[in-house]
Amino acid sequence: MDDLRKRRQQRIQHILNGEDPGEGRRNSDWLEQLEHERRMQEDPEYAWHIRGNPWRTSSSRVDGTIKFQAVAAVVLFASVWAMFQWEHPVVAEGQAFVRAALTEEQRLDDVYAWYEDRFGELPSFVPAMDRQQAEAEHVGAGIGRAYIAPVTGSVVEPFGGIRSGAGVVVRASASSVASMDEGLVIYAGETQETGQTVVVRHPDGVETVYGYLGEIKVAKDDWVEAGDSIGAVRSSGAGEVGGLLYFAVKKGNSFVDPADVVAL
Numbered sequence: 231m232d233d234l235r236k237r238r239q240q241r242i243q244h245i246l247n248g249e250d251p252g253e254g255r256r257n258s259d260w261l262e263q264l265e266h267e268r269r270m271q272e273d274p275e276y277a278w279h280i281r282g283n284p285w286r287t288s289s290s291r292v293d294g295t296i297k298f299q300a301v302a303a304v305v306l307f308a309s310v311w312a313m314f315q316w317e318h319p320v321v322a323e324g325q326a327f328v329r330a331a332l333t334e335e336q337r338l339d340d341v342y343a344w345y346e347d348r349f350g351e352l353p354s355f356v357p358a359m360d361r362q363q364a365e366a367e368h369v370g371a372g373i374g375r376a377y378i379a380p381v382t383g384s385v386v387e388p389f390g391g392i393r394s395g396a397g398v399v400v401r402a403s404a405s406s407v408a409s410m411d412e413g414l415v416i417y418a419g420e421t422q423e424t425g426q427t428v429v430v431r432h433p434d435g436v437e438t439v440y441g442y443l444g445e446i447k448v449a450k451d452d453w454v455e456a457g458d459s460i461g462a463v464r465s466s467g468a469g470e471v472g473g474l475l476y477f478a479v480k481k482g483n484s485f486v487d488p489a490d491v492v493a494l
Contacts, residue, residue, distance in 0.1 A: 265451070377410045377492045378457050380440060381475050385494050389487040395423075396485035397439060397478025400494055404472050405462040410438050410479075410492060415452040415460070424476045428460050441476030 310328060313321045380400075387399035413432035421427045424441025428448060431437050444464030454460060463473035479488045488494060 378408055379492050379494055380408050380410055380438075380477055381406075381463070381472075381494075383472065383475075383494070385489065386474070389489065395478075396480075397441075397476055398488050398494065399442075400475045400477055402463050402472040402475050405444075405465070406459050407440055407443065407461045407463060407475060408457045409454045409460050411436070411456045413438075413454060415448050415450055415454060418446050418448055418450050418452075425464075426461070427476075430454060430460070435482050437480040439476070439478040439480070441478075442474050444473065 313324050313328075381402035382404065383400045383402040385398050386401050389396075389398050391399070409430055411430075411432045413430040413436075415428060416431045416437075417427065417429035419427065421441070424439070426443040426446050427439060427441040428443065428446055429437060429439050440460060442464060443461040445462040446460070447462070448454060448460045463475050465471075466473045477488050477494075479486050479491045
């Protein structure tokens with residue numbers, strides 16, 4: 231988001247200075263930046279926050295809405311209180327409804343149906359409204375989401391080891407490597423430390439790193455869902471299935487132990 235703001239400010243400055251921004255577009259770096267910005271705008275989470283938030287409104291409307299809601303809440307509370315003070319068959323049905331609403335578990339299918347009818351498809355990156363029942367492990371490390379393990383196997387180099395450093399090294403029992411969660415691919419290529427590597431940026435400021443890959447199946451700016459195959463581990467020998475995977479998880483500016491985030 232900061233990069234987007236900077237590029238927009240630069241374009242505005244070009245216009246104010248009477249410069250032709252078209253000259254920069256002929257540069258390959260400029261074209262790559264434009265393509266990256268276009269991809270970012272296709273990011274569902276970006277669209278939700280920037281364009282699709284149905285509750286986005288002006289401050290004056292917010293003040294009016296809050297006042298109206300406060301008055302409505304007082305009237306509703308007073309009505310319910312008065313209803314329970316009146317012992318009469320006419321209000322018995324209303325009293326039974328209120329008791330059931332406060333004590334019985336409510337089905338949310340009707341709420342989901344109303345939301346989809348009014349606002350469209352449920353945003354999958356809002357965990358409270360995610361009805362997908364994918365197999366996943368609950369996280370630790372205070373991240374607060376549920377993730378899918380990128381591979382099945384065993385950890386051969388723990389977090390902070392000589393070879394693993396900021397991540398872990400896992401001996402995978404199969405070749406395919408899955409994205410831990412939905413997100414945007416921000417790097418796909420070769421690094422000196424971990425060879426063929428993919429980096430994915432997820433919601434909530436989480437990034438994951440997948441290294442030692444034998445094959446990369448995604449490209450920069452691709453959007454992936456949780457469980458999507460992003461590559462394959464490099465085979466450790468002829469006829470062998472699986473191999474080693476370098477896996478790291480970053481939250482904000484710090485790396486955390488992947489074993490505290492997802493079951494490995």
